[in-house]
Amino acid sequence: MTKTIYDRRESEARSYCRSFPTSFTTAQGSTLNDAEGNSYIDFLAGCSSLNYGHNDPDMKAALIDHIAGDGIAHALDMHTDAKADFLTAYEEKILKPRGMDYKVMMTGPTGTNAVEAAIKLARKVTGRRNVIAFTNGFHGMTLGSLALTGNSGKRAGAGGAHLGDVTHLPYDGAMGEGVDTLPFIEQMIENGSSGVDAPAAFIFEPVQGEGGLNAASDEWMQGIAKLAKKHGALLIVDDIQAGCGRTGTFFGFERAGIKPDMITQAKSLSGFGLPFAALLIKPEHDIWKPAEHNGTFRGNTHAFVTARVAIEKFWSDKAFEEELAHKATLITTGLQQLADMIPGAKLKGRGLMQGVDVGSGELAGEICARAFEQGLIIETSGAEDEVVKVLAPLTTTDAEFRKGFDILTGAAASILETTKIAAE
Incomplete structure (x- = not known):
């Protein structure tokens, strides 16, 4: 009955449920439970929307x-005690x-709306139209954000609409290992015959979540910041997936010491999975x-x-960052075990936003599917879905990480053995 109603009424746009074909009922911390009584370790965390785990008791x-207490549930952008308390905590x-x-600025409740606001404001401030985005970047699914996004599959969803x-x-790193792309970018911006119009803004992710866990170096982030300032453009850092502790610090760009003109935040900003x-x-x-x-749901009192x-x-304090x-380090160790099993595989990412490029989307998908059968929720990323990607809650215990990696490496071993037998 459950599957029937989904097949009968829910749009074909649904995606995650195809990878995890079960009905989830309860969750706590890093564990999800389904209607059949099965438990799963969560290495997806709402795609980094649940950095502090499911149903944190203090937030709940x-x-x-x-x-x-009949607290305000919806207030447009009016003043409330809940908003004042949040802003005070954020400031302090x-x-x-x-x-x-x-x-x-409270935008609509999804990350793409924060990105739309950023590029609108950059164009308003500078009077320019062009925005510099980067290969493999992902910034959202509404048309302005989608224009910044590189993935051809995502862009195809626009149905031919202008993404200019x-x-x-x-x-x-997009031009090969060891190739510094900054000189090329600088040449394209400064050459009056390159065809690149003077930019209103540069926008990048410190670590490209959907693009395959490509992590920008401090030097590269600093270089883009300098270029933006030199050419009168604003610097926008999309910290939606890489922020709120995901890379090890609250902001994903802190280690580079840059001061962006704008920063987008969403996903784990609420702490509880709320929009x-x-x-x-x-x-x-x-x-x-x-x-x-504006927007009817700008800000969310809950x-x-x-x-x-x-x-x-x-x-x-600094205790959480130290943890x-x-x-x-625990994640790096666990993922290295997976990488060592697959010729040519390599680690990607930073902090608690890491994965392994296993060389093909087919293999990565098979590993994740087998891991699900054995009790682990984990997904892929990258241009061809070739990266097995760990986005576990930041509050996951050492024991849960070890158990999760045991499942993951066991799943990989099973798939590789099956592939070997088939090849023989």
Whole structure:
């Protein structure tokens, strides 16, 4: 009956349910449970929307108290106690300790809306149209964000709509191992006959989540920041998937020491999996007129409640970051075991956003499918889905990581043995 209603009524656009064909009912921490009584270790975490795990008890308690006390559920962009508390926590625990001064713009509740707001504002500030995006980048599925996105499959979803006013240049490492793409980018921007119009903005992800876990070096990020400043363009960092601790620090670009003009945030910003996106804007660029970029669900009062708890619980001191550094090493060790099993395989990513390029989308898909059969939720990424990608909750225990990697390597061994027998 359950499958019948999905097949009968849900759009063919559905995707994750095809990889994980079961009906999930409950979840806690890094564990998902289905209607058949099976439990799964979650190495997907809502595609990095559940960095603090499922149903964190402190966030859940605060949200229940808010709802039970008839707290505001929807307020457009009016002032509420929940919003004030969130902004105060964000200012005191996130911005000030990092020496950052940004206005916080509440956009529609998904990451693509934050990206749309960023590119609109960059064009408004500079009076220019062209935006520099990068190969393998993913920035969202609405038309403006999709124009910035490189993946041909995603772009095909536009149905022939114009995806212009964007120049795609090579991301760090996109022209081969050891090739510095910065000189090429600089030449394309500075050569008046290159055909590249003066940009309103540069936009990049510190680690390309959907693009295959390509991680930009500090030097490359710094170089793009310098180019943007030199040419009067704004620097936008898309930190939607790489942020909120995913790479080991709250922002995915912190290690490079850059100060973007705008930063997009979503996914784990709410801390609880609730829809919430925002755009951080340097004060001098906040030239919006009232309601010039709005939306019925800009800001999410329930998300304000849980986001405040997440910030106060995990980001009040350096203890959580230190814990993340340990877990990043644990992930690297586990993934190296997988890479060692497959000729030519290599590690990708950074922090708790790592994976293994196994060389083909078919093999990566088979490994992930077999892992699901054995109790692990894990997905692929990359231009050809060739990367087995770990996005476990940041709160996953050492024991859960080890069990998850045992399942993953066991699944890979099973697939490789089957392939070997078939070849013989």
